[in-house]
Amino acid sequence: MVHAPDDNFQVLQRALADRYELDCELGRGGMGRVYLARELQLDRPVAIKVLLPERASDPGARERFVREARIAARLSHPHVIPIFTVDESEAVVFYAMAYIEGHTVEQRIQSAGRLAPAEVVRLLRETAWGLAYAHARGVIHRDIKPDNILIERETNRVLVTDFGIARVGTTGSTGPSLLGTPEFISPEQVSGKTADARSDIYSLGVVGFYALTGRLPFDGPDETAILSKHVTTPVPALAREAPWVPRLLARVIERCLHKDPDARFQSGEALVEALAQLEHPRAAPLAVRAFFMASRQLSGPSLLYGAIAGGGLAPLVLEWTTQPLLPLRLAAVGLVLVALLLPLAYMTWRVRRLIVAGYDRDDLVGAIAADLARRREELAFTYGTAPSKLETRLRIVAWAGVACMAAGVAFAGLPWWFLPAAVPPLATTAAGSVALLAGVTARARTEHRTAPKALRRLRFWQGPLGGFLFSLAGLGLRTVRGMDSATV
Secondary structure, rough: OEEOOHHHHHHHHOOOOOOOOEEEEEEEEEEEEEEEEEEOOOEEEEEEEEEEEHHHOOHHHHHHHHHHHHOOOOOOOEOOOOEEEEEEOOOEEEEEEEOOOOHHHHHHHHHOOOOHHHHHHHHHHHHHHHHHHHHHEEOOOOOOOOHHHEOEEEEOOOEEOOOOOEEEEEOOOOOOOOOHHHHOHHHHHHHHOOHHHHHHHHHHHHHHHHHHOOOOOOOOOOOHHHHHHHHHHOOHHHHHOOOOOHHHHHHHHHHOOOOOOOHHOOHHHHHHHHHHHHOOOOOHHHHHHHHHHHHHHHHHHHHHHHHHHHHHHHHHHHHHHHHHOHEEEEEEEHHHHHHHHHHHHHHHHHHHHHOOOOOHHHHHHHHHHHHHHHHHHHHHHOOOOOHHHHHHHHHHHHHHHHHHHHHHHHOOOOOOOOOOOHHHHHHHHHHHHHHHHOOOOOOOOHHHHHHHHHHHHHHHHOHHHHHHHHHHHOOOOOOOOOOOOOHO
């Protein structure tokens, strides 16, 4: 937003007249104001941030502003706005940085209401990349919020700005005065504890939640209520607040917003890696792949077990209903229960192992879906997406055989005086056999081209039975995901 010139604008113009030509005021914040100007010597546009006069009169605030601006000026990264000059005079304290023509994330959210998940993933990843660079050099931003993240209009590049309240390293706390924006501040900053890279990750998680839903995770009538919620109130579940958000992205945001810094991503690099995996999924984690592989290997034995158990259930049920001796009836009931519950117990045990390893239903479904997509892509390349000529002809033969068999059955009672009596039944049987053989062959070709087993496996684990197995296996367990980004 461009503001009309005021007395501060005139004072600044006079103080910087030999170096800059001020154009207009671009924005205002709690510590200073930002002006668009032209650097006279290099003839380039710059953005100048000036410490507010009431703060500039405080020697401590003035010294900290200059010191931390000079620290931020050391940063040189594609996703961090570069600072060109840091200076002070009797009238003003300021720094000049690159002018980025575009808009803030706050302006983007205000215009769109909420952002698409894919856009949020890119926004968070590029911001986390810039923060990771700063963190590696001992600089903590401490005020990550949508107003401090810019989107360049021409390239759509995301840049972090305003390291004006950053401090070097992780020593020291926030001190008596709270530094940061209440809606986006981390719990440890509210509590006056040490703020480090994980504090910036928490604030970035709030930005992600806000961008995806158009609402803040914590709101209240005043700053005190908001700050208290950051410390004590659980974060609203994204699955409930924004069911359209992919579960894996929601999980990344929820991990960023954990109250305990040790449970968050431990570095900007870890967050970048997790977000990059959402954009370009890699192979599923080992435990999930092992579960998936074992499921495929057990498909044959499972069918055999089903056939044997199915054949034995009828005699056991008959024994239970007709046997006069109670012990034998109870034994029959026990065998029936074992036959039915043994597969359930074994599947529950396997799912429980997966949960203990730190993975859940979404991980398994994601691995199956990725395998199905890859399999279909390979089949489409090999066999095409449409039925082959052989498959089409087999279907025609199958339907023709069914039609001939139906005609033979329908006209079985008519006198076929010109044919021997055995011919019509034999022709009907032959037509049925041909129809069956062609139909089975066509179906086999179709399954070979479309991978329906993988689709049925995906639907099973996505459906209520898959959900029931994970709920049953998770009883008494508290899932603890691994701290490395590979578990996300």
